[in-house]
Amino acid sequence: MTLADLEDDALLDTLQQAAFNWLVENVNPENGLVPDNSDPGAPCSIAVVGFALSSWPVGASRGWISRDHARALTLATLRFFISAEQGGDHRGTGHQGFFYHFLDMEHGCRVWNCELSLIDTALLLAGFETAACYFDADTPEEADIRRLSRALLAAVDWTWALDQGGTLSQGWHPETGFIRYDWEGYSEALILYVLALASDTHPIPRDSYQAWRVTYQWEQIYGYDVLYAGPLFIHIFSHAWLDFRAISDGFNHEKRVTYFENSARAVQIQSEYARINPRGFAGYSADCWGFTACDGLGGPMDSADDIGRYFLSYSARGAPYGPDDGTIAGWAPAAALPFAPRTAMSALREMLRQYPGMMRDNRFLGAFNPSLPGDGPEGWVSPRIYGLDQGLLVLMLENHRSGEIWALMRHSALCRRGLRRAGFKGSWLDG
């Protein structure tokens, strides 16, 4: 029996558990660090750690690991980060409460010349907060989880990251200082701003969130009124934790759309773009799409149509403005299930049936590109599995199946405070 033959719930359970197991199999139990991808020697990505911390509760609830195991992994992670070097040293772990994007899996030191990343720190913090909400027992260990999480969240100096400007910077390098460009347009930074506004110790001013929203693009594309962002992951990341189904900020009120509904429209645009397939790539259809940040082959090369296209390596692809080089992230429809169940499930099934080679051990590989030569109908297939994709799938499939993460975070005082300061109102936030 293939994956495509399974009933809906069995299929999603299989995919979700396989993704979860990848995190369990690859986490360093000593410090909780999780590698960015399946390549031997790959460094840890702190964003993946954030997703992993949020996944342990899912695994414990579903009985895939014990609560003790989940607790031990969580504590190891928190203890590592609370004692990590925070002086901004170029081979340290963090600065001003933020952490470098990529860390050595054993010692947790900065690798390459990577940036001190705001968004990746935010995803890590979301993991801390999920852990603090889930481990609510009155035991010394679980109390320790809550204490450490709060301490790590309180240590982040968000005002420093404004760099004396109106909006948050993208990051900082010990060698060259702040990255000069800020967040432009609607993006996954929504959760970043919520956390930065929520801080008890160093909150950013409310004006900062308004200033970020100035760069929003409200467009009608393919007949859908949408807050535009090209890559699909932008429409998903913040929703992995926060339940935006019935809450609205000022922008939502003005445009009469929730961020959740907006993501649903973004999914429809992905499907419509693939149906039109303006660049004539192989495999695209209304049921085969997934234009987002993902792996790619990279470099100029001839595709079947001899146009001499330029192919990207790991990059944020998007619809409908691109970049688009024929690369499809197979996991995207599964991660988008909560927003547009019918469209996404239809694509997920069709892609599993047509392109089984995009999977390895029931896990989505980074991406595939049917326009490039390969061993099967998938064409080129990424040789690696990405931790970010697996973590995102665990959370979004859980939200689709039970809403557990959303329910947990609805009770997070931190998130509620951040959302209210951003101007969100309605439904569970008013209670």
Next chain:
Amino acid sequence: MDNPISEPASPTSFDHDPTDPRRELERNLRPANWQNPDPAKCYNLAVIGAGPAGLTAARIAARLGARVALIEAGAIGGDCTNIGCVPTKAIIRSGQVFSDMRHASHFGVHAPDTIFDPALALARVRKAQARISRMESADRLRSEGIDVFFGNGCFANRRSLRVGDQTIRFSRAIVATGGALRQPDVPGLQDIGYLTVETLFNRDTLPKSIMVIGGGPLGCEMAQALCRLGVRVVLIQNAPKFLPREERDAAQFLSESLARDGIEIHLNTTAVGARQTAQGKEIALTTGGDPFSITVDEVLTGVGRTPRIVGLGLEAAGVAADPETGIRVDDHMRTSNRRIFAAGDVCGGFMFTHVADAAARLAVRNALFFGRGRYSRLTIPWCTFTDPAIAHVGLYVDQAISQGIAVKTYTVLMHQVDRAVTDGEETGFVKIHVRQGTDRIIGATVVARHAGEMLNEITLAMQRRIGLRALSGVIHAYPTQSAAIKSAADACRADRLTPRLRRLSGWWMSLMRRAG
């Protein structure tokens, strides 16, 4: 084809005019034997600078019966004809043809081996310049009643200026001396030499490899054109995207297009040093603190322009100016001397030929007829002539939101436009921004192969305050690419059909059915 430049075809000219275009250019724009006329007792208008702004001002004034003196230090036509728009667009066209021929098989045409002849292409650039110069030659200007003086014009006092040993008295004056390319500040680059658009076209060959420093409009245009002509191009941009002023989706399309053409792109990269080696010009670069270097045959730069005000004697005339921002003018183009106006690049701001032209018209009207026309009321479009071209008019979305204007954007992708599909020119979009809840157009961006042509319809609508819905009622010839604008207008019109109206319409239809 390994190196299309190294094997030029036997030069064949299809032009029957054997005149060397360089000589004709010289004869038209800076005749060697020109005798400056004896100055009149007093001129209604003295214009310093015979570029786009100066020419427009002088011609309009002369047509209206004014006595006009036009003073030019270099060649008539200014940067536009001599080093800017005209030569760059001519070489872009060569690049486009070359690129189209290489992709001809997609249109069912098997082009023979395409070989680029740089000497012929560069000669064509000069021929285009020569053709255009016929419209603005010194003789022609004289025949239009304009007294043309070649030489450095310098104000002697508030009412007169000197050209050589001649004194020109004026009732009103317009300064239109344009701008000069800014010197690059890369250490060592002055020593090893570099090209600018001033020197790029005055030769018969193109370098095998070139580094273009600066990803603004001109840098992107030249990088793409040269790359398409077979030059190995490295494009350095000291920012996260090209055309930093433009919408990010527009810059995104351009980035992809430049990469597809084969340009080696380095964003967030700064040139920090240059030296000559046996292999060529080695440019030291840094990206996010990571140093590296690239060796090329030539470097093309000229990032930005500064207003040309040195030697004009502005102090003597009581005209306030700043070396960076140029001559200070009010909204009526009047300087701090109420008799003297200024227009074009010398005022800083938008340095475009068409803006210079519009500002010069304003200045003439305000100078000679006590007009009160305002620069701030102009609707100014602009276009970067890459492929796809990027054209914009009015406000950007973030500017509008910052001003408290709620914006809705109607987007039509070029791949939704029939004529773009038939022409294989599907890259791009039309985005028209309206004030939300209305059809008032506040801005637009067009990315398309013919974006500059398409934008004019939107500019017209904005200038005449025609709402977007009204464009829906304008029949567009089918199939044309500007149908994209009508599609956006149709979408805006369809938005009027609120759920309540739709219900009402449904009720009416059912009533009609029942009535048979």
